[in-house]
Amino acid sequence: FIQTDAPINPGNSGGALIxxxxxxxxxxxxxxTRSGGSNGIGFAIxxxxxxxxxxxxxxGETAFQRPWAGLSGQPVDAxxxxxxxxxxxxxxxVSGLHPASPFNGAGLEVGDVIVSVDDQPVNTPAEMIYRMSVAGLGHSARVGVMREGRLQEVTVALIAAPxxxxxxxxxxxxxxxxxxxxxxxxNPAVIDEMNLPLESAGVVVLDAGRFGPRVGLSDGDVILSVNGVAVEDTAALVALLSGQVRRIQMVIQRGDRRMALRFRG
Structure with missing residues (x-):
């Protein structure tokens, strides 16, 4: 957002900031605002x-698609x-790179420092994604990278998550x-949509349904194994929860936590 001290009041949303x-x-x-009126701090896209x-x-798109970075990172402090x-x-x-990341394809490595996108400085992942979004899908961006004290520039394709x-x-x-x-x-698109860790693999819960929450499952949980058998795809999940087995031990990943759920059918 652009932060502005121009007065913006209820009903002004969607209007022009010039x-x-x-x-x-x-x-x-x-x-x-605390009162419902403008306090002199407004925000504009x-x-x-x-x-x-x-x-x-x-x-013809019905939802906005941002270019996918496929990396994790943090701001460089003092x-x-x-x-x-x-x-x-x-x-x-850069602290992590997905194998399908366009940054990985451009030659970036863990430990590199991204300092600019299209000659504009970036200091947070959000700033980087903003600059990529402005350039737009289907284009490319010039990315400034510091590696071992040397500045170099690479070209990164701006793609949606595959x-x-x-x-x-x-x-x-x-x-x-x-x-x-x-x-x-x-896959990368699911990782992006569900905001999963880059290294996620296997099967993720899109909707826990009526009974899932009763046993401790939530939307976004990654199911790692059922009764000691790794869940590598949805076909395996269907087979392992077919109802022929009455006692279930399920290992899931929720964010950075690994949990074991036990229940009976």
Whole structure:
């Protein structure tokens, strides 16, 4: 968002935020308020990001798609800058890369520091994604990278998260031990949609259904194994919860926690 002290009041959302020359710089969105009126702190969506939304809508998209980075990272603070060869804090140190990440394809490695996108400095992952979104899907971005104290520039393709292999979504039937549970095989698109850790693999719960929460399952849980058997795809999950086995021990991953659930059918 652009933060502005221009008065924005209820009902102004969707209106233009312009500069002194009458140029559109944003679309008013929200205000910080305790009373319901403007306190002089408002927020607007930047005009270049709005343009990216409009372009996708005109192309027939019904939901906005941001370019997929396929990496994890954190801002470089003062303690990290020196050892990384930086003269001041700034940039994003790469801590993880998905094999299908376009950054991985461009040659980035864990430990590299991303300092700019299209010559604009970036200091947080959110800033990086914003710059990529402005450039738009199907294009490429020039990314400045510091490695071992040397600055280099690479070209990164701006792509949506690949929806391969097939997510093979299933909904367990009435004869299953967890009828109504909906699950999918994990791929980059599913990782992006469900905000899963990059290293996630196997099967994720899309909808725990009516009975899943009763045994401790939640949407977004990654099912790792059932009764000691690894769940590598949705076909395996269907077979393992077929109802022929009455005692179940299920190992799941929820965020950074691994949990064991035990229940009877």
């Amino acid at each position: 500069d002194m020359g009458g140029r559109l710089i944003g679309v008013n969105t929200s205000i910080l 930047p005009a270049d990001l709005v343009a990216a939304f409009v372009a996708q809508a005109r192309a 303690d990290m800058a020196g050892p990384l060869g930086l003269d001041r804090p700034g940039g994003i140190i 929806d391969v292999p097939d997510r093979a979504e299933v909904t367990l039937g009435a004869r299953s031990l967890l009828p109504g549970l909906k699950a999918a095989q994990i």
